[in-house]
Amino acid sequence: MSMWSGLNRGIFKRTSTFFMAVAAGTFFFERTFDLVSETIFESINKGKLWKDIKDNYQPPAAE
Structure with missing residues (x-):
């Protein structure tokens, strides 16, 4: 095989599984790219x- x-047989045969594979691939690609x-x-x-640099501009904490 x-x-x-x-x-x-596993993904492309049914539209629903193809759509889920595309959606999952898109999600993981977006997260990885980000x-x-x-x-x-x-x-x-x-x-x-x-x-x-925020420590340079914030006032010291009062005691």
Whole structure:
């Protein structure tokens, strides 16, 4: 049995399973893309983001 026949029998044969496979693939691709792009953005802008410099602008905590 080839990989194509397995995919055809398991996913592509019914519209509902094909739709669910596309929806799940889209969800996981979006989450992965968001995580990777955010990591790249933060590594490029390290030291310039608010989370890195907020201690310079917030007043010290009163005792």
